[in-house]
Amino acid sequence: MNIGILSRNPELYSTKRLVEACELRNHTIQIIDHSKCDLVMEKKQPQVLYHGEYLNDFDAIIPRIGASVTFFGSAVIRQFEMMKTFSVTDSQALLRSRDKLRSLQLLAREGLGMPKTVFTNYSKHTDEIIDSVGGAPLVIKFLEGTQGIGVVLAENKKAAESVLAAFNGLKARVIVQEFIKECKGTDIRAFVVDGEVVGAMRRKAQPGEFRSNLHLGATAEIVTLTRSQKSAALKAAKAMGLHVAGVDMLPSSKGPLILEVNSSPGLQGIETSTGVDIAGKIIEFIERNARKRRKKISA
Ligand code: ADP
Ligand code: MG
Numbered sequence: 001m002n003i004g005i006l007s008r009n010p011e012l013y014s015t016k017r018l019v020e021a022c023e024l025r026n027h028t029i030q031i032i033d034h035s036k037c038d039l040v041m042e043k044k045q046p047q048v049l050y051h052g053e054y055l056n057d058f059d060a061i062i063p064r065i066g067a068s069v070t071f072f073g074s075a076v077i078r079q080f081e082m083m084k085t086f087s088v089t090d091s092q093a094l095l096r097s098r099d100k101l102r103s104l105q106l107l108a109r110e111g112l113g114m115p116k117t118v119f120t121n122y123s124k125h126t127d128e129i130i131d132s133v134g135g136a137p138l139v140i141k142f143l144e145g146t147q148g149i150g151v152v153l154a155e156n157k158k159a160a161e162s163v164l165a166a167f168n169g170l171k172a173r174v175i176v177q178e179f180i181k182e183c184k185g186t187d188i189r190a191f192v193v194d195g196e197v198v199g200a201m202r203r204k205a206q207p208g209e210f211r212s213n214l215h216l217g218a219t220a221e222i223v224t225l226t227r228s229q230k231s232a233a234l235k236a237a238k239a240m241g242l243h244v245a246g247v248d249m250l251p252s253s254k255g256p257l258i259l260e261v262n263s264s265p266g267l268q269g270i271e272t273s274t275g276v277d278i279a280g281k282i283i284e285f286i287e288r289n290a291r292k293r294r295k296k297i298s299a
Contacts (some may be wrong), residue, residue, distance in 0.1 A: 001027045001059040001290060003283075004085075006034040006076060008066065009011050009251040013268040014279075018062055021279035025287070032061075034076045035069050046082040060086040060283065060290040063094065064264050067146040070098045088282060089263050093241035094286040097263040100143050101175055103240065110239040112232055113257045115139070115250070121127045122168045126161045129176050136160045139177040140167065148213035153179065178208075180257060183250045187212045187259065188223060190233035191270045191278055194285045198273035200225050214266070220273040232256040244282055246270075 001152025003022050007015040010031045022029040032050055040047040048055040059082050060077035062297045065073030077091040096102055097152050101119050108114060116133050123129060129138060136157045142150030154160035162177075186204035190197050202223040212218040222271040225233070227247065249256040271278050 001286070002057055003027050003029050003286065004055065004058040004061045005029065005031050006061055006073065007031055007064040008033050008035055008069070010210060013065075014266055017267050017271065017279035019281065020062075021277070021283045024280070025283055027283070030058075033064070034065065034073050037076050039075060039079045042082060046079050048076065048079050048083070055080075056083060058085050060088065060286045062286070063087060063089045065089075065094060066177075066264070067098065067144065070095065070144075083123075086286065088244050090138060090241055097240055097245075097261050098144055098146075100141060100145075100260060101173075103261060104175070106239050107236055107258050108240075108260075110235055112236055112239070113255050114259070115180050115257050118176045122171065124168070126164045129164065129227055130160050132156060133178040137179045137181070137244060139179050140164065140174050141177060143173045143175065147215040148211040151211055153210050180252055181249045182209075182252055182263045185210050185218075188225070188229060188249050188251060188256075189220075189250070189265070189270065190225060190229065191265060192233055192237040192242070192245045192247060193278070193281045194243050194288070195234060195238070197225060197230050198247055198278055198281045199270050199276040200229075200233075201270055201273040203269070214269045220269045222274045226251075229256045232258060236261050243285060 005015060005018055019029050038049040040049055063077050074091045074094050077087050079155050080087055081091060104114055104117055118129050120129060137153060137155045138160055140152045140154060140163055143153060152163055154163050187203055188200060189203060190200045200223050201220040203218045203220045205212040206217045233247040236247045240261045242261060242263055246262035248259040267278055
């Protein structure tokens with residue numbers, strides 16, 4: 001098959017591993033910097049132009065879209081979808097996953113557990129907001145933050161009030177969330193590929209830090225999920241419409257609490273800590289689906 005990886009950096013571990021996994025299975029692979037694609041629209045003839053060439057013979061694409069290019073990246077994926085190219089990540093699912101509010105609304109509807117969360121239209125009733133998530137300490141998050149940036153712990157009521165007032169003043173959209181103390185800076189990342197948890201790790205934040213993002217220096221180790229954690233991860237990925245997903249959750253006495261579902265989850269931490277060939281699993285998923293789709297088209 002002819003596979004395209006949408007990635008802005010060929011040197012990233014995840015990109016390199018996906019290339020390796022493709023080559024091992026004798027697929028042709030090309031890395032496309034999606035930020036340099038031009039989208040051409042014309043009656044019944046959508047095209048993607050890249051360095052003067054039309055990209056119309058991919059069987060499948062693997063989007064690895066960074067948070068700073070979500071809008072343009074999703075438009076590129078959508079263009080490939082219009083061209084009937086199989087995409088590992090749907091454009092809509094990518095957009096959904098990048099908005100923490102929209103994601104939590106969907107996950108709540110599906111009956112998934114989550115830290116209690118409040119979103120308001122820059123409400124000045126900070127007292128009520130703080131009370132509704134059980135008081136301070138509490139967590140405040142930018143709607144579109146990632147890698148732990150934009151996630152703030154307000155340790156007491158005064159801090160919570162001033163941080164909320166500051167964000168409101170800047171017209172920055174945030175959610176306010178109950179702080180789950182009992183997890184003590186650890187969370188769980190479950191990696192889902194095609195309706196199966198293919199690997200899971202427990203991430204531990206650096207001392208003095210509550211955010212367990214690997215980008216912030218957290219460490220990771222393999223973990224065996226409980227039945228309810230596994231089922232929550234699969235349900236969350238499904239609710240978001242993601243075939244490949246990194247589901248972040250906090251274990252708690254009330255069961256797993258979902259934080260977010262990542263649509264371009266990194267491979268380095270999870271492959272290193274679990275020893276599983278996750279890049280290979282993603283390529284096998286493509287093999288099962290892109291072929292099926294081709295058959296459907298020719299039938
Ligand atoms: P990001 O998209 O920036 O990764 P997350 O919502 O996943 O944002 O939060 C980053 C990290 O902060 C989580 O992995 C977790 O360790 C910690 N965290 C987030 N929300 C809470 C919470 N409500 N209670 C306790 N820890 C939290
Ligand atoms: Mg996260």
